[in-house]
Amino acid sequence: MSGTIGIIQVRMGSERLPGKILAPLAGRPVLALLTERIRSTRVDEWWLATSSDPSDDVTEAWGFELGLRVFRGHPTDVLSRFVAIGEETRADWLIRITADNPFLDAPVIQLLLDARDASEAAKQADAIHLRGGITIETEPAPTGPRAPGPVCTPRLPLGYGAELMRRDALEVACREITPSEGHHRVHVTSWLYSNAKVHPVPTPHAWPDRPDWRWTVDTYEDLAMARSAFRVFGAEATTIDYPTMVAHLDVHPEITGMNQHIEQKKLEDG
Secondary structure, eight states: OOSEEEEEEOOSOOSSSTTGGGSEETTEEHHHHHHHHHTTSSOSEEEEEEESSGGGHHHHHHHHHTTOEEEEEOSSOHHHHHHHHHHHHOOSEEEEEETTOTTOOHHHHHHHHHHHHHOHHHHTOSEEEEEOSOEEEEOOOSSSSOOOEEEEOOOOOBTOOOEEEEHHHHHHHHHHOOGGGHHHHHHSSHHHHHHSOEEEEEOOTTSOOOTTOBOOOSSHHHHHHHHHHHHHHGGGTTTOOHHHHHHHHHTOHHHHTSSTTOOOOOGGGO
């Protein structure tokens, strides 16, 4: 096939919060909630990329239960899993998301796909990602007093984002990464940001700027925050979008403050 496939990177063996992908969130496991939130994305199919470790037997079972295609590969060389899926599907483009980011939704992934299809420069890139904090020139609004001029694109919470990569670029990375750069194999795309053509897509300027929020689940405090947030979202849990999530949580600073003290692991930490 050619086209675009989505890949959810997942494993049970988290150092900080083992088994977090199956922790209950909004009445279902984290992995199941994320899968529901992204399922409507315009891709050819969704894959789950997990490890060959026996602890991920249950991960594989959940992947099949959720209607995903499943690949199991090297426990730490995560890049090799993506390359293997690319070789099997022959897809031109791969979307990468991680299973511990349950706030992620279809619209943010769709922004990357639309940006790729709308720009010749993006089509020639090796990787495409959303980027806040970019200064851009804006046009006058159709209505209202705002004048054109430079604005800074909104920055997003940690864990709210995806990456779109060309399959052949990942194959090059897999060949070129040296034995001393093993962290690049763990983090899949990090080598591309230093050695390939990366096309940044500005975040929508109407979106709220929330760079200090953590929307990833890496510790118990992160999980507690996510549970509190999705209780606020209620029946909208599987469909609520970024601006609406922020609007709900802006009136609950006690929730967004629950995990702001958590320090993010460094790239080399794996």
